[in-house]
Amino acid sequence: MNNNYVIGADIGGSHITAALVDLANGAVADSSKYKEPVNAGADARDILTRWTKAIGHVLTAANGEVAAIGIAMPGPFDYPEGISLIKGVAKYESLYGMNIRAALKASLSFDGGIYFENDASCFALGEAWAGEGAGCSRMVAVTLGTGLGGTFLHNNIILHEGKGIPPEGYIYHLPYKAGIAEDYISSRWLLNEYQQRTGQRLNEVKNIADLAEQQDAIALALFAEMGHSLGEVLAPWLKDFAAERLVIGGNIRKAHPYFLPALQACLQQNNINTTVHISNRGENSALSGAAWICKSILVTNNNAR
Incomplete structure (x- = not known):
């Protein structure tokens, strides 16, 4: 292994996945992939131990010879400084105010750079580099899951302002109907709405998808309504941004x-x-996107020398 690789890591609400990513093309070395379950409500020591285990496993497999580590991290988070600002969301609250970069450098005994970016943004960057957005200049990526992620890219650069860019570059908080977009475009909406219409509480969206496959009228109607809502939310921004492609990810x-x-x-x-x-x-897109962050910084640092 050599410095043509970095480690990409994707931190979710229940696990962390890490793998080697080729800096030449964004390809994830699937044979190197390692997943570790994480209890997001645990104390800081337990969480960091599990994160270290996953990243350390890949680092050891590469004999420590990687150029950097990139991490796709949910927010709120101070990405440049590596400090967790997560609180009030029932996950990773024990890490609030902690310098995660410093903690991981110490626990991994790693001298290289550790870089962070928003998980939805990493998905977008990974798709732009090695997925459905490859070769596209103006792309919008959306992640549909527990929440509603959105990222606007121009030539693989994340935009937070400018023509056709919503406030802060996000879409989840855009005003929509009686609330915000995420209230109507998320697993939470699907599950709550299904319960309201049937009186039955399902555990996950897959249950509703299974019913839709069986041509259940309520399940089909819910997905159609969510699709229409997503279109209404995105339409003015896609037009003003002159987006060439919309790439959709998330569960x-x-x-x-x-x-x-x-x-x-x-x-x-x-x-x-x-x-x-x-x-x-x-999740390979998030891993590739985290690696892209490393690549961008490494290129900038090399050019500055």
């Missing part, structure tokens, strides 16, 4: 046969020519 993407037609119909009604693509890389 709910697996139910795209049931929400994609309504989304595309809404975009067509609004004269939006952006093509819609469904990611098929899973």
